[in-house]
Amino acid sequence: DAGITQSPRHKVTETGTPVTLRCHQTENHRYMYWYRQDPGHGLRLIHYSYGVKDTDKGEVSDGYSVSRSKTEDFLLTLESATSSQTSVYFCAISPGGRSYYGYTFGSGTRLTVV
Amino acid sequence: TQLLEQSPQFLSIQEGENLTVYCNSSSVFSSLQWYRQEPGEGPVLLVTVVTGGEVKKLKRLTFQFGDARKDSSLHITAAQPGDTGLYLCAGERTSGSRLTFGEGTQLTVNP
Numbered sequence: 001d002a003g004i005t006q007s008p009r010h011k012v013t014e015t016g017t018p019v020t021l022r023c024h025q026t027e028n029h030r031y032m033y034w035y036r037q038d039p040g041h042g043l044r045l046i047h048y049s050y051g052v053k054d055t056d057k058g059e060v061s062d063g064y065s066v067s068r069s070k071t072e073d074f075l076l077t078l079e080s081a082t083s084s085q086t087s088v089y090f091c092a093i094s095p096g097g098r099s100y101y102g103y104t105f106g107s108g109t110r111l112t113v114v
Numbered sequence: 115t116q117l118l119e120q121s122p123q124f125l126s127i128q129e130g131e132n133l134t135v136y137c138n139s140s141s142v143f144s145s146l147q148w149y150r151q152e153p154g155e156g157p158v159l160l161v162t163v164v165t166g167g168e169v170k171k172l173k174r175l176t177f178q179f180g181d182a183r184k185d186s187s188l189h190i191t192a193a194q195p196g197d198t199g200l201y202l203c204a205g206e207r208t209s210g211s212r213l214t215f216g217e218g219t220q221l222t223v224n225p
Contacts (some may be wrong), residue, residue: 033212042217043202045155058212090156099206099213100145100164105156 003027005026006091006106013113019078021109023091025071031072033103034058036087043090049074050097081113089101118205118216126222130192135219136179137203138185144206146186147213148177151200193223 004025013019023032033048035058045058047066056064063085065077078085088110092103121136137146149157160169163179163186170177174197176189188195191192200220204213 035215040217043204043215045212045214048212092156098145098206099147099211100162102147102159103157103213104163105158106157 004091004093004104004106006089006109009107009108010110011112013081013111015082016080017112021076021078021089021091021111023074023076023106025074025093027093027095029093029095029104030042030071031097032068033092033094034064034074034076034081035090035092036060036085037090037108038087046076046089061101071086073084078111081111083113085111086113117207117214118203120201120203120216121192122219124219124220124222125191126224129223129225131161131223133190133193133221135201135221137187137205138171138183140184141203141207142183144183144208146179146183146203146205147187148186149202149204151202151218152198157200157202174218186204190221193221195223195225197221199221200216 007022034046035043037043044060049055049068067075088108090108091106094103119138147162148160153155161177165184166181168179174191178187200218202218204215
């Protein structure tokens with residue numbers, strides 16, 4: 001009954017290959033976010049979306065692209081994976097633009113680039 | 115340099131003890147949130163504070179927002195093993211901006 005699911009949960013990929021992570025929500029929330037979590041850095045925003053086809057960059061967007069063709073799906077693509085992109089990736093959703101509403105996070109995708 | 119500095123980074127205590135975790139910044143925040151994260155899962159929202167000096171209680175957890183809205187604290191009374199987890203603070207710099215997270219405090223409560 002989770003309102004937000006991420007797939008895959010785990011992935012190992014080779015350097016230089018493209019990788020796409022998927023976030024799916026059933027809450028009809030307008031805002032969706034992609035974060036990465038790394039030791040020593042905490043959670044850092046990669047990209048976010050404020051509606052279908054409306055996206056913007058976060059603080060660590062280099063090497064990543066996103067797409068949102070439907071309200072429920074937000075895709076994160078690593079165009080050419082590098083070892084520095086080994087991380088745990090979290091998707092989050094929120095109903096409004098104010099962070100005051102709080103974010104609901106998915107369970108994460110652990111990505112290893114070898 | 116993290117916009118939000120959390121301390122301590124790691125905390126290991128015995129069941130029944132009290133503890134306080136701090137979240138500090140030189141910047142003013144319009145709101146601040148606390149999340150708890152368990153291994154293999156995403157963070158879960160505990161509380162949002164928006165007014166300087168605000169205190170909120172959630173069972174044995176007490177959250178306070180500093181008067182100047184630059185810092186916050188989380189106090190746990192009589193900690194239990196179920197409180198074990200990574201505690202994250204996150205702030206909204208200006209209304210409508212995205213959340214900025216601290217690195218977190220890893221709490222372990224031993225039975």
